Amino acid sequence: MSAANRNAQIIQGGMGVAVSNWRLARAVASEGQIGVISGTGIDSVLVRRLQDGDPEGAVRRAMAAFPFPDIVKEALKRYFLPEGRQPGTTYKRSPMPSATGNRIQQGLTILGSYVEVFLAKEGHSGQVGINLLTKVQLPNLAALYGSMLAGVDYVLMGAGIPREVPGALDRLAQHLPASFRLDITELPGVTRDGPAPTTDLIPHDFGSEGQPDLKRPAFLPIVASHSLASMLQKKANGSIEGFVVEGPTAGGHNAPPRGAKVFDDEGQPVYGERDIVDLEKMVDLGLPFWLAGAYGSPEALRRARAHGAAGVQVGTLFAYCEESGLEPSIKDKVLEQVIGGTVSVRTDPRASPTGFPFKVVSLPGSTSEEDVYRARKRVCDLGYLREVYRKDDGGIGYRCASEPIADYMAKGGEAAETAGRKCLCNALMVNIGLGQIQKDGSAEAPLLTSGDDLPAIERLIRPGRSWYSARDVLDYLLDTTPIAAPKGEVVGQGA
Numbered sequence: 001m002s003a004a005n006r007n008a009q010i011i012q013g014g015m016g017v018a019v020s021n022w023r024l025a026r027a028v029a030s031e032g033q034i035g036v037i038s039g040t041g042i043d044s045v046l047v048r049r050l051q052d053g054d055p056e057g058a059v060r061r062a063m064a065a066f067p068f069p070d071i072v073k074e075a076l077k078r079y080f081l082p083e084g085r086q087p088g089t090t091y092k093r094s095p096m097p098s099a100t101g102n103r104i105q106q107g108l109t110i111l112g113s114y115v116e117v118f119l120a121k122e123g124h125s126g127q128v129g130i131n132l133l134t135k136v137q138l139p140n141l142a143a144l145y146g147s148m149l150a151g152v153d154y155v156l157m158g159a160g161i162p163r164e165v166p167g168a169l170d171r172l173a174q175h176l177p178a179s180f181r182l183d184i185t186e187l188p189g190v191t192r193d194g195p196a197p198t199t200d201l202i203p204h205d206f207g208s209e210g211q212p213d214l215k216r217p218a219f220l221p222i223v224a225s226h227s228l229a230s231m232l233q234k235k236a237n238g239s240i241e242g243f244v245v246e247g248p249t250a251g252g253h254n255a256p257p258r259g260a261k262v263f264d265d266e267g268q269p270v271y272g273e274r275d276i277v278d279l280e281k282m283v284d285l286g287l288p289f290w291l292a293g294a295y296g297s298p299e300a301l302r303r304a305r306a307h308g309a310a311g312v313q314v315g316t317l318f319a320y321c322e323e324s325g326l327e328p329s330i331k332d333k334v335l336e337q338v339i340g341g342t343v344s345v346r347t348d349p350r351a352s353p354t355g356f357p358f359k360v361v362s363l364p365g366s367t368s369e370e371d372v373y374r375a376r377k378r379v380c381d382l383g384y385l386r387e388v389y390r391k392d393d394g395g396i397g398y399r400c401a402s403e404p405i406a407d408y409m410a411k412g413g414e415a416a417e418t419a420g421r422k423c424l425c426n427a428l429m430v431n432i433g434l435g436q437i438q439k440d441g442s443a444e445a446p447l448l449t450s451g452d453d454l455p456a457i458e459r460l461i462r463p464g465r466s467w468y469s470a471r472d473v474l475d476y477l478l479d480t481t482p483i484a485a486p487k488g489e490v491v492g493q494g495a
Ligand SMILES: Cc1cc2nc3c(=O)[nH]c(=O)nc-3n(C[C@H](O)[C@H](O)[C@H](O)COP(=O)(O)O)c2cc1C
Pocket: 012, 013, 014, 015, 016, 017, 019, 038, 040, 131, 132, 133, 157, 158, 159, 222, 246, 249, 250, 251, 252, 253, 292, 293, 294, 295, 296, 313, 314, 315, 316, 317, 319, 449, 450, 451, 452, 453
């Protein structure tokens, strides 16, 4: 069992899809801080990299070390194109995740997260974590197992209540079958019989016999309240080694405000007193914790530590550094906006089909713009954010509020639920240069997320140099010039 390293002051936050890729996590981990890869949609990342010819050979180098050769053979046979894909052609997709565990999809997910962690850990002895969203239920067990096969040191999961994850880590470390109870949307009038359905992973199905036991990584749930942290510590089905406490200013998805829904003039959710995390209560839990959400400055790191945190988790500053997976032209556009003082981030309560508020950067050509959003033909072909619902016949179905409206309604969904919902799955693949060209020839558009503190990346841009590295971010954050922490300041403005 791994303990959490209380001496690591910085966790580079997990950023999906593959914004926090192996290159970024490796750069951070090799400097002695915690580098985190994103395991979300990792099978799609893998198969698209293979179809682009894996020009540097890194993916195939990691695949050659994977312990289950059948999956490697299958992945190469189905997806690898030595010359790369013809420009303008459609990527062949990984099968969509399903509760019944499609073997190919699970195999590709195990392999994809193995590759990402293997490469992030290559060539140094630093520590690497994997980030997953609890809400994305179906592929998570496979992503966890693949990362553990590569020796992942940490698992970080938010966007939901990851109560069953610690027990699954214990079992997967011994290659034993693991299950998560499925969170199912019950439609009005549909009766429910029998035990709650689960999604399962059976390592033996992939050839795990004879494999040595794996290291059980440290588990750090990402929480937005001390009460959730305390509940998880008491009621999770295994051990928790620490927490990330994330506030509503953080990039990505945010926890919704507590209490009545109130919106400001721009339609953004308003957070209040009840959303402030009591850091003394966090200290009382006795586990290390890291604060996230606009903590990307040396002053904020010192403040966090003065309040008993081990350090901070930072995403936005790392998202735009050289090593991150963001498509270079997108990085350049945003950096230009930052330098020009025009960059803006909005907390959109509708964009994500998960129903969680999602931070969106206003970016020309992205679905943050109404005309680009409206011009896109709705399609659901990746399916990571689909909710599982109970069909009239008692069986299980899948639906997403961003899918074609008629399809969603045919599955018992309300039209109002679809308004303003965006296809994050496809957009996030575009952000990292792996966007789909759909069969009708249309190219998917990006949708970028960042924290409210995005303008602060200007502090990393030096005269005459509009880029910076992960090392620059760490040097900046770990600056040791003493500045007194303001007395009585409230930190941990968590959701
Ligand atoms: C581009 C981007 C993508 C993110 N994606 C995820 C994600 O997939 N899972 C997650 O738990 N957090 C995600 N986050 C949140 C970060 O892990 C981190 O907690 C957050 O960025 C910290 O606050 P900051 O944005 O003010 O630095 C994302 C953040 C950014 C900027």
